[in-house]
Amino acid sequence: DTAVSQTPKYLVTQMGNDKSIKCEQNLGHDTMYWYKQDSKKFLKIMFSYNNKELIINETVPNRFSPKSPDKAHLNLHINSLELGDSAVYFCASSQTGGSEEQYFGPGTRLTVT
Amino acid sequence: AQKVTQAQTEISVVEKEDVTLDCVYETRDTTYYLFWYKQPPSGELVFLIRRNSFDEQNEISGRYSWNFQKSTSSFNFTITASQVVDSAVYFCALTENAGKSTFGDGTTLTVKP
Numbered sequence: 001d002t003a004v005s006q007t008p009k010y011l012v013t014q015m016g017n018d019k020s021i022k023c024e025q026n027l028g029h030d031t032m033y034w035y036k037q038d039s040k041k042f043l044k045i046m047f048s049y050n051n052k053e054l055i056i057n058e059t060v061p062n063r064f065s066p067k068s069p070d071k072a073h074l075n076l077h078i079n080s081l082e083l084g085d086s087a088v089y090f091c092a093s094s095q096t097g098g099s100e101e102q103y104f105g106p107g108t109r110l111t112v113t
Numbered sequence: 114a115q116k117v118t119q120a121q122t123e124i125s126v127v128e129k130e131d132v133t134l135d136c137v138y139e140t141r142d143t144t145y146y147l148f149w150y151k152q153p154p155s156g157e158l159v160f161l162i163r164r165n166s167f168d169e170q171n172e173i174s175g176r177y178s179w180n181f182q183k184s185t186s187s188f189n190f191t192i193t194a195s196q197v198v199d200s201a202v203y204f205c206a207l208t209e210n211a212g213k214s215t216f217g218d219g220t221t222l223t224v225k226p
Contacts, residue, residue: 043216098208099146104158
């Protein structure tokens with residue numbers, strides 16, 4: 001049983017396109033996150049949702065829009081993709097807020113050409 | 114603002130050597146949480162340990178041990194008798210009460226046979 005799953009695993013697309021990455025967790029956790037990991041392996045939080053409510057929204061271009069249809073899902077939609085968006089995007093979840101450990105999905109490698 | 118510094122970008126050791134990964138943090142909160150995560154070459158992020166700011170007890174789990182010292186704002190991680198399978202990027206992370214997680218830049222550990 002996969003605890004945190006993401007689809008797709010790989011995404012190759014051209015500049016200017018719109019794409020979505022889906023995330024689902026079956027751990028019963030209340031909080032979900034999106035992280036971006038760049039080519040230097042730096043890991044930065046983008047968004048955090050608690051029970052479908054946005055609680056953390058870091059300095060991310062508004063081309064990135066998270067959507068949480070229920071507390072088990074947190075999808076990431078990206079408009080007008082740019083070369084600099086190429087990265088690995090990780091979804092994660094935790095029991096409550098940041099005081100608990102996070103469980104990460106396998107990552108989605110996005111390549112923008 | 115919270116900050117996590119992992120001064121060692123890369124460490125290379127030979128199997129069976131002991132190795133310590135340093136983590137220094139900055140926070141203004143009195144309540145906070147510290148974590149270590151491992152990212153092996155396969156790319157997934159795996160939780161290793163969590164510590165809250167009120168618990169300075171050191172912890173040992175098999176070959177892994179952690180030394181938390183509030184006086185020096187450090188949360189160091191030692192691997193005893195390292196093995197090739199320990200090769201990975203290790204991240205130290207800090208979460209304040211507000212729930213936002215900040216990750217260090219990671220330390221890439223290479224264990225050679």
